[in-house]
Amino acid sequence: MSTEPPPLRSELLRQVFGTFATGVTVVTARDSAGAGHGLTANSFTSVSLDPPLVLWCIGDRSDAFELFMTSPSYVVNILPAGDEARALRFAGKGDQQVAGDESRAAPSGAPVLGGTLAWLDCAVRERIVAGDHVILLAEVTACGLDESAGDGLTYFRSRFGRAAAPLPVSG
Numbered sequence: 001m002s003t004e005p006p007p008l009r010s011e012l013l014r015q016v017f018g019t020f021a022t023g024v025t026v027v028t029a030r031d032s033a034g035a036g037h038g039l040t041a042n043s044f045t046s047v048s049l050d051p052p053l054v055l056w057c058i059g060d061r062s063d064a065f066e067l068f069m070t071s072p073s074y075v076v077n078i079l080p081a082g083d084e085a086r087a088l089r090f091a092g093k094g095d096q097q098v099a100g101d102e103s104r105a106a107p108s109g110a111p112v113l114g115g116t117l118a119w120l121d122c123a124v125r126e127r128i129v130a131g132d133h134v135i136l137l138a139e140v141t142a143c144g145l146d147e148s149a150g151d152g153l154t155y156f157r158s159r160f161g162r163a164a165a166p167l168p169v170s171g
């Protein structure tokens with residue numbers, strides 16, 4: 001006689017998901033009126049080098065959901081260590097606008113934030129409904145790197161942390 005596994009507790013599942021350490025990004029897009037908006041996301045994943053593909057997932061209850069369901073492009077801004085305040089600001093409930101003086105336009109027009117480790121300008125290829133999220137698969141059309149930037153912001157067990165830049169190889 002087979003025994004049914006116990007039902008998954010969502011709180012347990014949330015904690016299990018949280019043991020996977022990630023970086024932290026702010027994903028930005030511009031609305032039809034030209035205003036920039038951003039959302040903190042740690043679901044960003046690089047998918048393919050050739051063709052260059054990435055994805056991230058947006059919750060279907062997010063205030064930014066309609067924007068990202070309609071915008072043809074988005075920019076992934078990868079946050080540096082010590083940038084918790086900006087991560088929390090763009091994780092705040094309600095619409096989080098990107099001010100004109102804190103960004104410049106990527107080739108697609110979506111906002112590139114200043115003071116990040118790197119950014120990727122992305123053209124949306126597929127929107128895949130996956131439970132209470134939608135996977136936004138996109139092609140990278142441009143990207144940039146701050147060579148002088150140091151450590152990365154991390155997220156692990158609901159806490160921000162730091163991923164140290166590798167030490168230079170000695171000898």
Ligand SMILES: Cc1cc2nc3c(=O)[nH]c(=O)nc-3n(C[C@H](O)[C@H](O)[C@H](O)COP(=O)(O)O)c2cc1C
Nearest residue numbers: 040041042043057058059062063064091092093094
């Ligand atoms: C570190 C961190 C990572 C997050 N990652 C995601 C994500 O990948 N996708 C997502 O939809 N929301 C993510 N969120 C939640 C959103 O940033 C935001 O808090 C949430 O959408 C609630 O605000 P809203 O309803 O006004 O959009 C994350 C929040 C934090 C603090």
